[in-house]
Amino acid sequence: MQTASLLGQKKEKTVIDYIFENAEEHGDKSAVTDRKTTLSYGMLAEKVPVIAGYIRTIGVKKGDRVIIEAVSGCDYVLVYLALQYIGAVTAPVERGIKPELLEYLADITDAGLFICHTELSSAKVRSKTYSDILRNAESWNVSIAADTGEKDSPSEIIFTTGTTGKPKACFHTIKNISANTENTVSGMNMLGSDCVLIPLPLNHSFGMRVLRAVFETGASAVVQSGAVFFDAIRKSIADNHCTAMVCVAATMESILREAGDEAVKEVFYGLRYIEFSAGAAPVHLREKLVELLPDTHIHNTWGSSESGGCVFIDVSERPDKMTALGKSIGGTILEMWSDEKNDFIDEYGPEHTGRLAIYGDMIFSGYWNQPELYSDAVRDGWLITKDMVWRDKDGYFYMLGRADDIINVGGEKVAPSEIEEIAQNISDIGDCACVGVADEDGVLGQIPVLFYTERAGAKVDIERLKGEFARKVGLMKAPRHFVRLDEIPRNYMKKKDYKLLKNEIWKKYEVRAYAG
Numbered sequence: 001m002q003t004a005s006l007l008g009q010k011k012e013k014t015v016i017d018y019i020f021e022n023a024e025e026h027g028d029k030s031a032v033t034d035r036k037t038t039l040s041y042g043m044l045a046e047k048v049p050v051i052a053g054y055i056r057t058i059g060v061k062k063g064d065r066v067i068i069e070a071v072s073g074c075d076y077v078l079v080y081l082a083l084q085y086i087g088a089v090t091a092p093v094e095r096g097i098k099p100e101l102l103e104y105l106a107d108i109t110d111a112g113l114f115i116c117h118t119e120l121s122s123a124k125v126r127s128k129t130y131s132d133i134l135r136n137a138e139s140w141n142v143s144i145a146a147d148t149g150e151k152d153s154p155s156e157i158i159f160t161t162g163t164t165g166k167p168k169a170c171f172h173t174i175k176n177i178s179a180n181t182e183n184t185v186s187g188m189n190m191l192g193s194d195c196v197l198i199p200l201p202l203n204h205s206f207g208m209r210v211l212r213a214v215f216e217t218g219a220s221a222v223v224q225s226g227a228v229f230f231d232a233i234r235k236s237i238a239d240n241h242c243t244a245m246v247c248v249a250a251t252m253e254s255i256l257r258e259a260g261d262e263a264v265k266e267v268f269y270g271l272r273y274i275e276f277s278a279g280a281a282p283v284h285l286r287e288k289l290v291e292l293l294p295d296t297h298i299h300n301t302w303g304s305s306e307s308g309g310c311v312f313i314d315v316s317e318r319p320d321k322m323t324a325l326g327k328s329i330g331g332t333i334l335e336m337w338s339d340e341k342n343d344f345i346d347e348y349g350p351e352h353t354g355r356l357a358i359y360g361d362m363i364f365s366g367y368w369n370q371p372e373l374y375s376d377a378v379r380d381g382w383l384i385t386k387d388m389v390w391r392d393k394d395g396y397f398y399m400l401g402r403a404d405d406i407i408n409v410g411g412e413k414v415a416p417s418e419i420e421e422i423a424q425n426i427s428d429i430g431d432c433a434c435v436g437v438a439d440e441d442g443v444l445g446q447i448p449v450l451f452y453t454e455r456a457g458a459k460v461d462i463e464r465l466k467g468e469f470a471r472k473v474g475l476m477k478a479p480r481h482f483v484r485l486d487e488i489p490r491n492y493m494k495k496k497d498y499k500l501l502k503n504e505i506w507k508k509y510e511v512r513a514y515a516g
Contacts, residue, residue, distance in 0.1 A: 407436030
């Protein structure tokens, strides 16, 4: 496959280039807003070189890795940009990171500085607070020239969430970040006139790629904590005249449960688009939002720490592909990989499945100090993911789930998403997750177990639920056990924690379940 010839050639620009170009063209325009402060492009262009100058005085050099606590605010954006301005490698982490995790991440990245909201004492990495840096930079008040590096210079580290083990440090070069940003702008058709609400943690690939895309187009960003209530989202949209919002699907599902259909229509009707990422948004949620918001484009983007967003679909424009994960856009090639054949799969249809394989400049350049992990994930430039998919003849891909999560019931492959989608259409169920556990009888290998929560005031009829599964997927694929929980466990990006459900929570119920 002539992969290189299929990808367009484009000069890479950095996030710093975007800031200064927009400052020159419309310096008074809002670039980023938090709940207290608004910074224009002109203010960013004025402040960033000064902050960068001070950061140089505390020993940070080009190429140094700096861990930064991702606070959803203007202070974080200023320091992030200042570090990029001097060619440092930014490594954002979740707010309130535990000291032992911070020290582990500092070890694998050789980071010597942690910039944080509240100073944290560590024997392995020194810390500086945002307030100290910004206050001292203002007193220092010496501007320096930018030194952002070449296209293959490391620019940013995104840590994996670590749900399958310890976090890994995915590093991206200027070329990778540039391609990632172009994908987002193109995939969303982001406009300079947009004001995008980002209620996401800014240490995650999703939030950061959207923020950079805003700066490329000269749009405006409103940053807000990922752990927000509906009233805060409502206020941000109204106060800032937002035209778009990005969020994880679980946030919108929570809003629908708590606020209801009418409130969703009232608050979101004026948005030009809503983007969901970090996986495949549930079909029932897509259908509900297309119905409630007929004038709003509902996008789903698949992305990862290693690739950024690279599989796109606007389900409002393609209701016939409502269940699809999406397809590639210019600059990205998608294929399916078979571990059994050790080759790509050319066939179409749900009976032909493989691992999603991705090629393009946005693919990360390595795991810092862990080259052996990179060689396991990337082969001849192709990122071979753990997500199982199939493809239709129009080039759209459909998600089955992670390879490790697919349930093998006596040779029948069961995707957790298939079971969950049926359960979510039962009105009494609030949230749910399906995992495969060992069949105690040793006949089927694995059997599906459904964990679920009940809506307020509701009571799930298990016999009715069993009947629904028998009709929809047959007895072979239907869950054998149903476990009610108060809450489905999720990580900080609101992804369901299947590992915890399978390895820990199920064990609490296993004896009771088999006892009948």
